[in-house]
């Protein structure tokens with residue numbers, strides 16, 4: 001087992017709001033991610049996935065308070081000063097493939113110019129080699145060289161995503177953080193994009209770590225080694241992708257509901273909506289929507305052995321034992 | 325019927341992204357339009373929603389050829405069609421609380437008196453509760469905002485619905501919930517649907533039939 005590239009311990013992020021209110025966007029997240037490994041972080045929109053990513057990039061807004069620890073390559077990210085973040089973290093230790101590439105790209109510069117600028121900032125590419133290096137960087141993310149002279153608004157969603165991916169791959173950071181990298185892409189492009197990310201994970205002597213935040217469960221199934229499920233700011237289950245998507249399936253009722261909602265499965269939504277992160281119940285945050293909830297669930301379940309639930313779905317072998 | 329008749333459209337007359345495409349929806353029918361990224365699906369959806377003027381071809385709504393686009397489209401035609409886009413943040417006025425966002429089409433068509441009842445009813449349907457309705461777009465999640473955008477698209481009881489990647493940025497459960505809302509509406513009102521997207525598993529499960537757009541991207 002290789003040493004962890006990313007090590008997150010009891011990470012919490014709270015936002016201070018008007019009138020003494022707080023929003024608990026991330027609470028008590030703990031996980032490790034090794035080189036050559038891909039962890040998919042899945043969950044409902046607004047559950048805190050992107051805030052977790054922002055914390056790892058030192059991109060939280062001023063009203064955020066963090067607790068716990070997150071180290072990449074041995075460097076503590078929480079509380080690091082802006083200079084350290086800019087010089088040693090962003091693009092170099094942690095590279096971001098963003099959620100809305102169109103917004104992430106600079107609107108007034110062509111894709112080629114942005115690739116060249118990032119190459120200048122992060123690599124020692126000689127000036128006269130820049131164009132060729134930009135073409136090669138574009139190629140890595142399947143961005144067509146014929147479009148290097150285009151501005152971001154002239155690209156379809158798919159091409160904008162590939163341009164942003166090409167930018168992220170330039171610094172060869174040990175941790176690649178992809179936030180909804182496939183939104184708006186067709187299935188072929190989703191597959192090509194995530195396969196490319198997977199290839200980047202497997203690249204080199206030790207490989208890189210990939211944290212992919214996604215709501216696309218098919219994309220997660222395709223490339224992830226493990227899956228982390230987030231609900232209302234907490235990681236409620238971390239499991240091997242193989243058993244999560246196959247047999248016996250997830251153990252947490254929320255994760256089971258999420259999979260059952262897929263159009264290739266039951267296509268039935270989980271009833272209701274997630275609670276507000278500024279107004280979380282004391283007990284299990286899923287209780288109001290959970291068909292397994294009992295009085296015990298008014299007490300918050302601890303996260304232990306990859307699961308936070310008082311009444312997880314029984315794995316087949318254990319079910320017979322429990323009912324014997 | 326909603327007829328798209330030999331539509332040619334795009335952003336550059338010399339290189340149209342949609343070339344002579346025809347598609348007809350029967351009343352109450354749900355048609356899924358599938359195609360690769362950049363093939364021009366969204367452009368065609370905007371033409372069908374009377375939001376983008378084609379270079380050539382006709383849009384015929386319940387027998388009436390479209391006579392204008394965007395604000396020049398006759399009100400009766402504009403209000404016959406409800407539209408939901410992929411990016412709720414780009415289509416929602418950031419200053420409006422969700423309640424007013426949903427009510428906007430009613431106000432714009434001089435039907436203020438219907439606002440309280442209709443907005444209440446639709447907020448229920450899409451699962452938005454009282455406190456959320458008072459928040460502005462930046463204070464809610466993508467899923468919650470898309471629920472509001474869907475309610476707004478339904479507020480005038482359109483006979484046709486156009487959903488361009490309505491669920492592309494949503495999780496599986498919110499996707500299933502919003503599709504269920506559209507289907508309940510269609511069952512109650514007999515409305516037709518053009519659902520545009522690239523998720524064939526979703527559109528095949530959702531729609532009566534799907535059309536695969538094969539044209540490779542022109543760029």
Ligand SMILES: Nc1ncnc2c1ncn2[C@@H]1O[C@H](COP(=O)(O)OP(=O)(O)OP(=O)(O)O)[C@@H](O)[C@H]1O
Nearest residue numbers: 154155156157158335361362363364365366367543
């Ligand atoms: N405002 C614009 N100006 C110039 N070209 C544009 C503009 N909007 C879109 N295009 C181009 O038109 C083509 C079709 O775009 P459209 O958005 O209809 O594709 P799409 O099928 O919806 O793709 P995706 O699934 O990636 O969103 C693409 O090549 C795109 O780059």
Ligand code: SF4
Nearest residue numbers: 284287290297309310
């Ligand atoms: S702890 Fe209780 S309410 Fe929460 S998911 Fe488990 S069974 Fe459901």
Ligand SMILES: [Mg+2]
Nearest residue numbers: 157365366489
């Ligand atoms: Mg589109």
